[in-house]
Amino acid sequence: xxxxxxxxxxxxxxxxxxxxxxxxxxxxxxxxxxxxxxxxxxxxxxxxxxxxxxxxxxxxxxxxxxxxxxxxxxxxxxxxxxxxxxxxxxxxxxxxxxxxxxxxxxxxxxxxxxxxxxxxxxxxxxxxxxxxxxxxxxxxxxxxxxxxxxxxxxxxxxxxxxxxxxxxxxxxxxxxxxxxxxxxxxxxxxxxxxxxxxxxxxxxxxxxxxxxxxxxxxxx
Numbered sequence: 001x002x003x004x005x006x007x008x009x010x011x012x013x014x015x016x017x018x019x020x021x022x023x024x025x026x027x028x029x030x031x032x033x034x035x036x037x038x039x040x041x042x043x044x045x046x047x048x049x050x051x052x053x054x055x056x057x058x059x060x061x062x063x064x065x066x067x068x069x070x071x072x073x074x075x076x077x078x079x080x081x082x083x084x085x086x087x088x089x090x091x092x093x094x095x096x097x098x099x100x101x102x103x104x105x106x107x108x109x110x111x112x113x114x115x116x117x118x119x120x121x122x123x124x125x126x127x128x129x130x131x132x133x134x135x136x137x138x139x140x141x142x143x144x145x146x147x148x149x150x151x152x153x154x155x156x157x158x159x160x161x162x163x164x165x166x167x168x169x170x171x172x173x174x175x176x177x178x179x180x181x182x183x184x185x186x187x188x189x190x191x192x193x194x195x196x197x198x199x200x201x202x203x204x205x206x207x208x209x210x211x212x213x214x215x216x217x218x219x220x
Contacts, residue, residue, distance in 0.1 A: 005028070007053055007200070009024065010199070011054075011057075011199035012061065015058070015062055015065060017061060017065065023094060023095060026121045027057055027091070029121060030057075030094070031049050031057060033117055034052060035047070043084065044085050054201050055201070058199050059088075059198050059201065060088035060091040061091060062199075063088060063196070064092065064095055066207055067143065070168070070209075074098060076100070076142045077099070077100050077102075077139070077142050078102070078144075079144045079145070080092070080101060080103045080104065080147075081133045081144060081158070082104070082105060082106075082147070082149030083104060083105045083110070083128070084105060084110055086117055086126075086128075087147055088145060088147055088172070089102070090117055092145075094123060099125060100125050101125060101126050102126075102127050103129070104128075104129045104131060104136055111129065111130040114126070133159055133162070141164065142164055142167045143167060143168055144162055144167070145169075145170045145172070146171050149171075152171055152180040152208060153180065153183050153184050153185065155169060156169055156185075156210060157185075160212070163212070167211070168191075168209055168211040169188075169208075169210040169211065170207060170209055170210075171207070173205070173206050173207070173208055174203060174206070176208075177208065181193075186213065188211075189212070190208060190209065190210050191210070192208075193206055193208055194208075
């Protein structure tokens with residue numbers, strides 16, 4: 001853990017985030033749990049905990065600043081679909097305890113892992129649902145987020161009923177997905193494509209922000 005600690009601290013500082021000793025300890029504990037479970041279950045193709053630091057932790061931490069700017073201060077409801085090992089949902093719940101985060105995945109072992117993480121790291125604002133998102137019974141949320149879940153069109157279609165009228169979709173992507181954006185239906189509006197720089201990663205990253213396109217005069 002000691003060799004990863006300065007790397008994580010430096011990355012968090014580069015992202016302009018604040019994290020106390022407790023948050024940092026739990027972020028590293030999450031990586032340790034993921035590495036441990038990964039020896040028995042295929043939760044992530046990344047096996048090396050040192051690589052998980054950049055490819056998982058910092059990659060997900062990079063979206064917190066943009067989300068902070070979008071969401072009003074105070075409680076928020078976030079749905080993470082196709083969450084896998086809890087990315088980015090676990091990281092969001094850990095760093096923002098006033099956000100209620102639900103991670104959804106169709107693979108039982110992955111939601112079992114997320115529940116174990118929530119228990120061991122005392123994340124009372126984190127829950128996991130073993131379901132296909134199109135069959136999920138859940139209240140509407142402020143943000144539906146995904147990380148390599150599906151095409152933008154499928155992402156929006158499968159989760160639209162879970163989104164508040166004033167809510168938005170946030171898709172974590174690598175290169176700007178121009179073809180996927182062009183394939184979106186007319187009732188979905190891309191209102192921002194935001195490039196991201198993840199500390200320690202040379203690969204391209206971006207966020208695609210979308211919302212339902214309302215009739216003229218109904219959007220404030």
